Amino acid sequence: MSATPAEFSPPATPGGKAAEYLDQRLGIAKAAKSQLRKIFPDHWSFMLGEIALYSFIILILTGIFLTLFFTPSMNEVTYNGSYTPLDGIKMSEAYASTVNISFDVRGGLLMRQVHHWAALIFVMAITVHMLRIFFTGAFRKPREINWVIGFTLLVCALLEGFAGYSLPDDLLSGTGLRIAEGVILSIPIVGTYVSFFLFGGEFPGNDLVPRLFTIHILLVPGILLALITVHLILVFYQKHTQWAGPGRTEDNVVGLPLLPVYTAKAGGFFFVIFGVCAFLGGLVSINPIWSYGPYIPNQISAGSQPDWYIGFLEGSLRMMPNWEWNFWGHTVSFNVLIPSLVVPGILFTGLAVYPFIEAWVTGDRREHHILDRPRNVPTRTGIGVAGMTFYGVLWLVGGNDLIATHFHLSLESITWFGRFAVFLGPIFAFWVTRRICYGLQRADRDKVLHGRESGIIVRSPEGEFSEIHTPAPAGDRYKLTAHDVHRPLTLTEVADSNGVPAPRVRQAKLRARVTQWYFGTRIEKPTEEEYHDAISGGHH
Amino acid sequence: MSTGDMNHEEEHGAVAVDEHGHGAVVPAGDPFADPGLPAHRPRITDIDEKAARKAERQVALLFVLSAAATIGFMVAYTQIPRTAVANFFPIGAVSASNLALGLLLGVAMFALGAGAIYWARTLMTDVEFPQERHLLDSDPADKADAAAEFTQGVDDSGIKRRPLIKRTLIGALAVLPLPALWILRDLGPLPGDSLRHTAWTGGELIINDNTVSLDGTKGSGIRPEEITVGSLFMGRPAAALAAGEDFNNVMAKAAILLVRLDPADIASAQERDWSYEGIVAFSKICTHVGCAVDLYEQQTHHMLCPCHQSTFDLSDGGKVIFGPAARSLPQLPITVNADGFLVAKSDFTQPVGPSFWERG
Numbered sequence: 001m002s003a004t005p006a007e008f009s010p011p012a013t014p015g016g017k018a019a020e021y022l023d024q025r026l027g028i029a030k031a032a033k034s035q036l037r038k039i040f041p042d043h044w045s046f047m048l049g050e051i052a053l054y055s056f057i058i059l060i061l062t063g064i065f066l067t068l069f070f071t072p073s074m075n076e077v078t079y080n081g082s083y084t085p086l087d088g089i090k091m092s093e094a095y096a097s098t099v100n101i102s103f104d105v106r107g108g109l110l111m112r113q114v115h116h117w118a119a120l121i122f123v124m125a126i127t128v129h130m131l132r133i134f135f136t137g138a139f140r141k142p143r144e145i146n147w148v149i150g151f152t153l154l155v156c157a158l159l160e161g162f163a164g165y166s167l168p169d170d171l172l173s174g175t176g177l178r179i180a181e182g183v184i185l186s187i188p189i190v191g192t193y194v195s196f197f198l199f200g201g202e203f204p205g206n207d208l209v210p211r212l213f214t215i216h217i218l219l220v221p222g223i224l225l226a227l228i229t230v231h232l233i234l235v236f237y238q239k240h241t242q243w244a245g246p247g248r249t250e251d252n253v254v255g256l257p258l259l260p261v262y263t264a265k266a267g268g269f270f271f272v273i274f275g276v277c278a279f280l281g282g283l284v285s286i287n288p289i290w291s292y293g294p295y296i297p298n299q300i301s302a303g304s305q306p307d308w309y310i311g312f313l314e315g316s317l318r319m320m321p322n323w324e325w326n327f328w329g330h331t332v333s334f335n336v337l338i339p340s341l342v343v344p345g346i347l348f349t350g351l352a353v354y355p356f357i358e359a360w361v362t363g364d365r366r367e368h369h370i371l372d373r374p375r376n377v378p379t380r381t382g383i384g385v386a387g388m389t390f391y392g393v394l395w396l397v398g399g400n401d402l403i404a405t406h407f408h409l410s411l412e413s414i415t416w417f418g419r420f421a422v423f424l425g426p427i428f429a430f431w432v433t434r435r436i437c438y439g440l441q442r443a444d445r446d447k448v449l450h451g452r453e454s455g456i457i458v459r460s461p462e463g464e465f466s467e468i469h470t471p472a473p474a475g476d477r478y479k480l481t482a483h484d485v486h487r488p489l490t491l492t493e494v495a496d497s498n499g500v501p502a503p504r505v506r507q508a509k510l511r512a513r514v515t516q517w518y519f520g521t522r523i524e525k526p527t528e529e530e531y532h533d534a535i536s537g538g539h540h
Numbered sequence: 541m542s543t544g545d546m547n548h549e550e551e552h553g554a555v556a557v558d559e560h561g562h563g564a565v566v567p568a569g570d571p572f573a574d575p576g577l578p579a580h581r582p583r584i585t586d587i588d589e590k591a592a593r594k595a596e597r598q599v600a601l602l603f604v605l606s607a608a609a610t611i612g613f614m615v616a617y618t619q620i621p622r623t624a625v626a627n628f629f630p631i632g633a634v635s636a637s638n639l640a641l642g643l644l645l646g647v648a649m650f651a652l653g654a655g656a657i658y659w660a661r662t663l664m665t666d667v668e669f670p671q672e673r674h675l676l677d678s679d680p681a682d683k684a685d686a687a688a689e690f691t692q693g694v695d696d697s698g699i700k701r702r703p704l705i706k707r708t709l710i711g712a713l714a715v716l717p718l719p720a721l722w723i724l725r726d727l728g729p730l731p732g733d734s735l736r737h738t739a740w741t742g743g744e745l746i747i748n749d750n751t752v753s754l755d756g757t758k759g760s761g762i763r764p765e766e767i768t769v770g771s772l773f774m775g776r777p778a779a780a781l782a783a784g785e786d787f788n789n790v791m792a793k794a795a796i797l798l799v800r801l802d803p804a805d806i807a808s809a810q811e812r813d814w815s816y817e818g819i820v821a822f823s824k825i826c827t828h829v830g831c832a833v834d835l836y837e838q839q840t841h842h843m844l845c846p847c848h849q850s851t852f853d854l855s856d857g858g859k860v861i862f863g864p865a866a867r868s869l870p871q872l873p874i875t876v877n878a879d880g881f882l883v884a885k886s887d888f889t890q891p892v893g894p895s896f897w898e899r900g
Contacts, residue, residue, distance in 0.1 A: 076787075082622075104622065106617055106622050106637060106641075109638045110642050113638075114642075142676045175832075178792075179830065179847065182829025182830045182894035186894070186895065186896070192897055193730070193731065195896075197724065197727040200727060201728050202792065202793075203792050206785060238676060246577060253671050254577065261665065264664060265657055268653040268654065268656030268659075271650065272650055274650075275645075275646045275647070275650025275652075278642055278646035278648075278649055279642060280642075281638075282638060282641060282645070283642060295788070297832065298791050298795030298824050298832050299832060300831055300846050303846070314848075317829065317864060319864075322828075322850075322863065324895060326899075328900075331897060332897070335828065335864045336829055400849065401849060415862075474575040475578060528572070532571070
């Protein structure tokens with residue numbers, strides 16, 4: 001903290017003069033004064049979003065390079081580049097130019113592979129970052145809007161990834177597009193039309209690659225860039241959340257200053273992420289489209305897998321029973337519609353609106369800047385783990401053929417296992433997670449009341465053995481009791497004092513029931529008396 | 541900052557108690573009160589100038605390493621021929637250029653980043669300090685002022701007094717986005733009945749996929765005797781050879797597979813009727829979402845789609861026996877022409893590939 005006010009003197013250094021020039025035109029000193037030494041709290045989990053941001057920058061840089069050599073066209077050409085196994089084969093210009101980038105442009109393969117790896121890391125980082133936000137309750141007021149922006153970023157990232165890996169027009173991505181066509185066709189009433197408009201006629205047509213190219217390099221990245229900017233401005237403006245701890249309250253943010261510490265740490269971290277992507281691009285082959293061959297609709301390779309973030313849709317499609325309705329000359333393919341549109345629709349809508357649902361349940365209108373430890377909100381944590389389990393089962397079944405061949409299991413039994421596990425797994429996961437959370441809360445409570453086991457056993461003059469406990473230091477006592485313990489509402493609380501039920505009584509009743517489910521079982525924080533009893537009374 | 545006034549005795553847990561708490565000093569007041577920020581613990585580099593100088597040298601070394609790798613990257617770019625192959629355990633034969641460029645770029649980036657982070661962690665301040673946070677919502681006076689300004693603005697526009705303007709404006713804005721949809725009409729043709737037809741017609745020669753030339757314009761037909769019991773053939777209509785730019789569109793619907801079954805094994809009467817001496821032709825396009833079915837189990841006559849594992853029984857009208865596909869693989873009726881080559885008797889009698897709303 002700079003306590004002494006600085007005296008203004010006309011700048012003498014070139015940097016100072018430049019700053020003065022800008023300040024006279026833009027008034028930057030005011031902003032710089034308050035923002036240069038802005039405090040950011042430190043915790044490893046706060047860098048997950050940074051990974052997403054940095055991989056996005058890497059994607060833009062490597063992507064610009066790739067556009068210089070990629071030809072977004074489905075016109076047919078005969079290949080005669082330096083990769084001889086494809087010599088003389090007819091293929092689209094898109095595919096041929098991707099092979100050329102890989103073999104005839106120096107550094108081209110590296111840029112392609114770094115681009116692909118960074119894309120996988122981008123979606124992964126967004127996902128894990130979002131889980132962090134979810135489990136720590138960082139989406140609560142005032143950050144609900146930023147949650148929705150982040151959610152939109154996730155959806156755009158999935159779309160962007162799918163559009164990107166479809167561009168080379170190789171056998172694997174063409175198969176993915178064929179599946180996408182089948183999915184679009186399953187949409188009732190408009191599906192066939194949407195498909196014809198998207199592909200410019202029948203699948204695959206000659207228009208899709210140039211259209212996807214515009215979507216992939218202009219439309220979606222533009223949206224991503226705009227939303228990321230707003231996302232970061234909000235993080236800056238609303239200030240970062242922090243963990244509870246001695247000296248850390250709802251009214252402050254404790255950490256290290258942007259200049260120099262986070263400039264160095266965050267800036268350095270960008271290069272670390274870029275370095276890791278470069279190592280991966282140099283060492284680990286990814287999407288070797290030359291070995292897949294160009295897309296031809298009657299060819300396929302067994303064991304084909306999409307990029308990891310499409311895997312859950314793949315699994316969902318694989319495990320769905322084959323239900324289809326035919327009536328009045330129309331067909332509804334539930335076997336495609338439900339797993340590929342309804343299931344992700346429900347999953348993603350739930351994700352987007354969760355902050356608002358929880359706010360309605362808790363009725364909490366306060367601002368929250370101190371993060372929840374996941375154990376202290378067992379129902380939310382349980383819901384999150386249930387969601388992860390649901391997603392995880394879908395994702396695993398997306399590789400049911402590989403699991404079957406690698407572990408010599410029956411494909412049919414894996415699929416049937418998935419059909420049950422996708423429903424039972426989340427319920428079980430929810431129940432187990434809540435139990436674990438309660439257990440951890442009890443352990444915390446115990447730590448506050450009785451301190452830590454020191455491992456020293458003493459014998460009293462009466463012959464009794466007991467273990468020395470080290471009392472919890474004040475900092476720990478504060479940290480472990482800083483959370484709220486929410487209470488369920490009872491129906492009397494939703495009626496007014498004369499017993500007249502509140503208006504919209506049905507909604508109130510529903511809310512009372514949901515709070516009962518959320519907060520019915522809870523571990524109370526130790527009271528002052530309990531603490532004094534424990535420390536002096538000598539009984540549990 | 542309240543770092544100085546904290547209870548050090550508490551911090552170090554100086555008082556030992558037994559498991560019942562005997563022996564503890566009972567803290568006065570609220571035992572769960574915020575004790576304030578703990579005192580800063582200096583790092584070795586804060587107190588030992590020698591350690592600090594060592595850290596400085598380590599940071600500088602990382603920066604030098606980064607610069608060296610950057611230069612190495614440019615040298616590798618120009619010096620390593622793009623066709624050179626490196627054998628790199630345990631990865632195997634890889635492009636030497638890609639390997640060198642990747643490693644050097646990785647070192648250039650990683651060392652620079654690691655140097656900056658190490659600098660921050662060892663030599664920059666690690667004294668945490670608090671900054672105040674304020675409620676985000678404005679104070680009531682500002683809210684009232686903002687509302688008043690807004691009301692004044694609305695009043696000045698006269699929109700409330702002139703409902704005609706308001707209504708016509710809303711109407712105009714409501715229809716304005718429609719052209720954005722209208723103008724997309726030419727993205728593609730209307731489906732019509734195109735999904736119901738393929739390139740197969742009565743007498744269309746079945747071309748053996750394996751005989752098709754590299755450029756896709758030449759290929760020969762199949763004689764029934766070439767297909768032995770248990771073998772699998774891939775076929776395409778002769779029209780595909782002349783399809784040019786439309787080749788993929790033709791294949792997306794017309795690709796077929798042929799197998800010869802023992803006629804006694806064919807369970808469906810229609811399938812036998814549409815076969816030729818036990819040779820049956822089925823659409824190769826999966827009825828689930830359109831992948832090419834490809835994995836044939838000779839003994840059971842099962843055909844599996846590698847995408848989502850829909851399994852079809854080729855000896856029983858292509859019926860679905862497992863997986864997410866709802867409909868049988870469509871069968872193509874076949875016969876032989878005057879030259880003794882297999883030909884289609886007609887087009888498929890139902891749409892091939894994935895279901896769609898108008899399919900019925």
